[in-house]
Amino acid sequence: MDKNSNLAKKDFYEYVNNEWLETAKIPSDKPVINSFTFLNDEIEKLLMSDVKKMKIGEISLDTKELQSFVDFYRLVADTDEREKLGVIPLKKRLEYIESFNSLSDLPKDLTDWVLSSYPLPFGIYVAPDMKQADTYAVSLSPAPLFLPDTTYYAEDHPNKKDLLNTFESMMTELLVLTGKSEREASNIVSNAMAFDESLVPFIRSSEESADYTKEYNPRRLEDVKNYHSDIRLDTLISGLLEETPKEVIVTEPEYFENFQQLITAETFENLKAWLLVQQTRRLGDFLTEEFRTVASRYQLALSGAEEMISSEKLHFYTATGYFDQVIGQYYAENYFGQKAKQDVEDMIHEMIQIYQNRLTNNTWLEKVTKDKAILKLNTLGIHVGFPEKIPAIYANLKTKSKADGGSLIENIMDFNRLLAKDLFKRYNTKVDRSEWEMSADMVNAYYHPQKNVIVFPAAILQAPFYDFKQTRSQNYGGIGAVIAHEISHAFDNNGAKFDEFGNMNDWWTEKDLAHFEKLTNEMIAQFDGIPFGNGQVNGTLTVSENIADAGGLSCALEAAQLEDDYNGKELFENWARVWRNKAQEQYTDLLLAVDVHGPNKLRANMQVRNFEEYHKLYNIEKQDEMYLEPEKRISIW
The missing domain is CATH 1.10.1380.10 (Neutral endopeptidase , domain2)
Known part of the structure; x- marks a missing residue:
């Protein structure tokens, strides 16, 4: 962090991440480095090392799916045969x-x-x-x-x-x-x-x-x-x-x-x-x-x-x-602790309770809409760490070796056919709400609107998002805000159109929907047209993620304030740390055009300006660039 506290009044993101921004180097084979990609790279190095050991027999293969994965890896890595x-x-x-x-x-x-x-x-x-x-x-x-x-x-x-x-x-x-x-x-x-x-x-x-x-x-x-x-x-x-x-x-x-x-x-x-x-x-x-x-x-x-x-x-x-979920399961079983899983699950239930209280005390929702929103919240599925089982299709992905006449392309085409058939045979069958759509070694999280579930893979439960060594307030500024962000997706401009069962269903009163759309338009306007890179932010493209960020940080702040050792600066500063990012110019331009997430710097800076608590903690006054007039501050959830 920059020791010049005045920078917090001018550019909070720069204040928190200044030293990192000056020293961090974008890997030559990637267009970006940030908290997500840094952790992904570390996990990648770890797993690549383990896979090499699996290949030569130094790590035992205790499932047939892992054996199939290694068989396929051997074929993929046979560059002589490719040439x-x-x-x-x-x-x-x-x-x-x-x-x-x-x-x-x-x-x-x-x-x-x-x-x-x-x-x-x-x-x-x-x-x-x-x-x-x-x-x-x-x-x-x-x-x-x-x-x-x-x-x-x-x-x-x-x-x-x-x-x-x-x-x-x-x-x-x-x-x-x-x-x-x-x-x-x-x-x-x-x-x-x-x-x-x-x-x-x-x-x-x-x-x-x-x-x-x-x-x-x-x-x-x-x-x-x-x-x-x-x-x-x-x-x-x-x-x-x-x-x-x-x-x-x-x-x-x-x-x-x-x-x-x-x-x-x-x-x-x-x-x-x-x-x-x-x-x-x-x-x-x-x-x-x-x-x-x-x-x-x-x-x-x-x-x-x-x-x-x-x-x-x-x-x-x-x-x-x-074999993404196969290797994800290996990662989770060998490198993910049950203590962390339990602690994060406790935080999730705490966030849900915070959300329920906020919905109950909401001043602009009518009771019938509140009741439906709380019902949806209480029906929310929660998945942390790794799934209880991986899809059965992985057991069918069996590599045909070179000795048996199998080439890499033939195996890929066979796998593609099996995966396609498995997908199409699902038609008109029941959806398994417990099935994950992201492997446990992914540094990410998601909300699925048709399943009404939130998923937090094992890999994201690391610093700066989450760490036993971090203070409780820091963890709320990281994984706490991520948890509440995913919950908020159930009530963003897209998620709000789906009920507790994941069905697209108009469950809002006309009055409540009109007010929600007004707030949504205010969020669009808050981001729309801000110059960034070689272009400008598209508020309509990014509104769902911005709504989720606003709800996520707001709920994380309230939860942290209930702790005996609450420290607001630690929370806000870890929020900004999570979004540190350096990217190539072309990549920045690409994301501005296609990504529903806003630029990381703005995700850090724009959201904190909506909180009176931030203004108080850092003595932000009218003449400061980070100041936002109270009437322009947006609070949806």
Whole structure:
């Protein structure tokens, strides 16, 4: 911390993090360093070391899932075999795509096409139904764009030209590596980029997608069938589900209502080129080192990282990507203490009680809305540390060794097929509320609106978020605020649309909803347009996280004040410490466009200004930059 207390009046974030900001170095293979990534890096080093020991037998493998993980890791790490095979695995798949000369030539069995991991200009997935959250529904969504957001395609976007040029040169070189001539490769990439840009007018921006309830657009299967005369979406969906659904959730109707005009006989060559480019990108990390080096250029340009990750890290990421909960369970069982789990669970129940008191004493909610909110709070599921069991699918991911004729790509495709089948077979079955969607070794936490659960993996229960060595007030400023942040998501602008069962349901009175929307708009205005990086903050995009931050810090402060050794400065300063962050310029610009979280510095500074307690503790007065007039301070929860 900077010893100049006047800096706390000017820039609280700088006051707390000044020394760290001057000395911290962004790893060359990453675009950012912060409290989250620092802990992730430490866990990564720990687990990479353990995985090497597993590979050579120094650590015993006590589950069949862990054995399968290590078998797969050995195959991933066999770089000699990758170099020997070269681009042959990719060429076979590209040749299959190239064998189609018209729309009518596309395989009649698109079901196998999807299960075989070939790309399509749309996605099909299964997730809890927003209006019947205990049951899985099927959804249809648009394809991802080459650039990270529709806003990047605006002619005046400062990064559009450079990013597209980088993408074009990278993909051209990759296709040349597969045996295409320079001219052939250039034409394919040019046509693919034309197809990509044709999709842009019909795809929502990140800001438009921030209200995820807008994705809930049920359509009859007959309507979905009519989206395209040649691409039988109804047959494909029924084939994947192995039953015929009555309706499909269409996340972006405008895209599919224009699907027929996007894919025609005239645009088929562009579509085909797009399929070739997408297939090439998907396998970029799994072939030769030369291929991977070229394939990393666009992502490096987008993020600002100075160099691609080492092959050693890539092997670890690839293997853990398929066995994430297996390795997460190993981490939790070997490095996570039960004492910490119990202490954090106690804090969660304390936060819930604080929240219930605040709802009970709320002055602008009517009783009927209060009662529903408290019911939702008391129905909240709580998961800390690691799940009681991991999903059964991991037992089915069995690696076919090189000795048995299995290559890396073949195993990846087999895994993809098994995972896809496991996902699609969930359709119309009951949702398991206890199943985690994040592994225990992730430094993160989340709230799931359709399950109405909060989840805190083992890895986040470390300093600066949580530590036995920290004071109680420091822990409230860290994990306490994170806990209440996730609870607050149940009542942010999105979460408030779901009831205690996770169903999208209008449970507010008209008067209460109007007042809540007024407060939400005030939160949007508080952040909107603040200059940051090479752009400015989008208050609409980030409002849900800002509401959760405000509720999280407010409840953590109240809980800490009930402690005998309460120290407000320790709480606020650890809050700011949690958000310390250094990022490459390109990465900052990217997050401004697509991330629902605001810039870390503003998360630290803007929220504390809403509290009278902060103003008192640091003697913040009207002339100070951190001062905020009482009438402009926002308190929702």
